[in-house]
Amino acid sequence: MAEVKLKDVAKAYGEVKVLSHINLEIQSGELVVFVGPSGCGKSTLLRMIAGLEKITAGTLSIDGQVVNDIPPAQRGIAMVFQSYALYPHMTVRDNMTFALKIAKKSKAEIEAAVTKAARILQLTPYLDRLPKALSGGQRQRVAIGRSIVRDPKVYLFDEPLSNLDAALRVATRIEIAQLKESMPDSTMIYVTHDQVEAMTLANRIVVLAGGGISQVGTPLELYETPANTFVAQFIGSPAMNIFKGQITGTGAETRLRVPSGVEITSSVPSPAHLMGAEVEIGVRPEDLTVARGNELAFLDFEVEFTEKLGELTVLYTKPQEGGNPMIAKLPGIVFVDRGSVMHLTAAPNKVHVFHEGTSLHYL
DSSP states (O other): OOOEEEEEEEEEETTEEEEEEEEEEEOTTOEEEEEOSTTSSHHHHHHHHHTSSOOSEEEEEETTEEOTTSOGGGTTEEEEOSSOOOOTTSOHHHHHHHHHHHTTOOHHHHHHHHHHHHHHHTOGGGTTSOGGGSOHHHHHHHHHHHHHTTOOSEEEEESTTTTSOHHHHHHHHHHHHHHHHHSTTOEEEEEOSOHHHHHHHOSEEEEEETTEEEEEEOHHHHHHSOSBHHHHHHSSSSOOEEEEEEEEEOBSSEEEEOTTSOEEEESSOBOGGGTTOEEEEEEOGGGOEEOOTTOOOOEEEEOOEEEEOSSEEEEEEEEOTTSOEEEEEEESOOOOOTTOEEEEEOOGGGOEEEETTEEGGGO
16 A cells, blocks of 8 residues: 655644644554544544645655645545445445446446455445445444445544444444454554554554644553653553652662652663652552552552442542542452552552653653
């Protein structure tokens, strides 16, 4: 398929800057997911790639060709929208073939393309049905099939599962993953607000915030070594716990004093000039464990509320002053009374350290 390159891309509406200095290379065959909070510009960026929004500054290249001024129909892209956007009076077959007929493809080419797409998406039994006779998941597969038959250079997905209920989202997400496996050379760009979709589908995730890119990496890179506190708390659910601390020892490992006065160790290395620096310490809820025996506990956790979910129990403290409650996720069913104090700890390799918002990994 094709590479997609964005160099110093920006978007503004009059004096309002939406995106600036977007530099990104998407390799041929990758599935890259854009995530970020509402209003961060992820759908706008996708629409700029599609040609539905004009680029204010910078260059966009697809397959080595600058396409800033090339109309959407000539960019070699196909887009799957949040709404299915199917023609209600046309059968599944006619919806999938419409663009090919407009392009004046031969009957043989059209039949071959539809047969292939229907087989990949398991739509063959439904080709003669109208959209109203399909489930939501089937309609979304038709919308995807309409893209496949065009054999585009790049597939663009704009929150394609957001209109589906929870069960259908899971089923359709698996189908999209299988679709990507069946077309390993296809380049796909996918926008979502759902972290599970991003973590399970993406080769790489692009986290957008504040009009720019906060971090690009594989799902596990973003989870295990977030570049800053924003990514640390955006990736993962519930969000990473963040609290104040001070560096008391630098080197291959970092010694930290936490608010309780206890000193703990992080596996993250730190430079000597940060000795004594005020930092933020991060620990994911699922990385907190109950201290046992003479094991050092660094967090005295006063339980305010519990959620027993069967396979795990989520514990909440009272909200911190000016912030969020601390959260712990413990395996199994944990019976604990409100107001009880639990002594929690975390392994050194699960303790993240941020100086002025940036992870020590990236200093």
